[in-house]
Amino acid sequence: MEGAMFYWIYWTFWIYLTFFMDKQNPYRLKLSVIVLIVIIFSNYHFHIGSIEMYSSGPILLVFSYLFLAQEKLYSLLYLFICSLIVSIAYVTFHLFEIFDPIWIIFKKEWMMGITIGYLAILLQKTLKGRLLIVISGTMQGEFLYAFILSKYQFPYPIGSFAYLDACALIASLLVGWSFLENAGAILQNHFHFFEKGKQKSS
Template sequence: MEGTMFYWICWSFWVFLTFVQNKKSPYRLKLSAIILILLYLSNFHFKAGSFEIRASGVFLLMTSYFFLIKEKRGAIIYYFICSLIVSIAYVTFHLFEIFDPIWIIFKKEWMMGIVFGYLAILLQKTLKGRLLIIIIGTMQGEFLYAFILNKFPFPYPIGAFEYLDVCALLVVLLVGWSFLENAGSIFQSHFHFFEKGKQKST
């Protein structure tokens, strides 16, 4: 069922941020509010000309733009280039799915998660940068793909649950990869803490 992965992941992140995350974290309240608003808007859609657009997708895009404009000018230009690369790759993936579906060798959501997650890791070094270019790039790709399909008789809703499932999976994969990247420093700090405790006890 479309949307199931999106709801499970969003609620899991919200529970973690609300009950587990350090309350002094500057991102805790903002991210919790963003997740709740995203969940609320996921069932709303509107028409813009011949396009059907989900409110949750537009909210994600606007929120990402808001965080992006706070960066320095040079960083914004690089983010824009990276998100454009993701957008082109996103549209290309969907077009290949239509014209040559045989190369989809396993579940499409996981293929997209692995491909675009790897692309984000190559293009950006920080988790924040990876999430920004993925959300901006894929949502821009949604608009471009819908514009291309508008010439054909079958409609394509922008930012639908199918997209939200892929986006949520990408977030999990990128957060998990970021944790693995920083696992060494995390374990090292814990080991140093234990070593200091042993030295004091001796």
């Protein structure tokens, strides 16, 4: 069922941000509010001309732009370029799905999640940067994809539950990868500590 993955993952994020994340973290309150707003407005949709649009998609895009606007000019330009690369990859994936569906060898959400997630990991080093280019890039891709399909009179809802499922999956994969990266650093420091202790004792 479309939307199930989105609700599970976003509610998990909200519970973690609200009850388990360090209260001194400056992003804790902002992120918990954003996640809750996205969940609340996920089922609301409206029309702009002939195009149907769900509210959560544009809300995510606006919040991502607000975070991007806080970056310095050089970082902002690079993030914008990365966001465009993600947009092109997102639209290309969907177009290949239409014109050559045989290469979809397993569930498309997972294929897209792994592909876009890996691209974000290559382009950005921090979890914040990865999430920003994924959210802004995929939503920009949604608008571009809907525009392309409208030329052929194919209706496509922007920011639907199918998109939210894919976006939630990509976000969870990036958070999981970031956790593994940090866990590796912690283990490395832990082993260095023991190695130093052995050297002192010898």
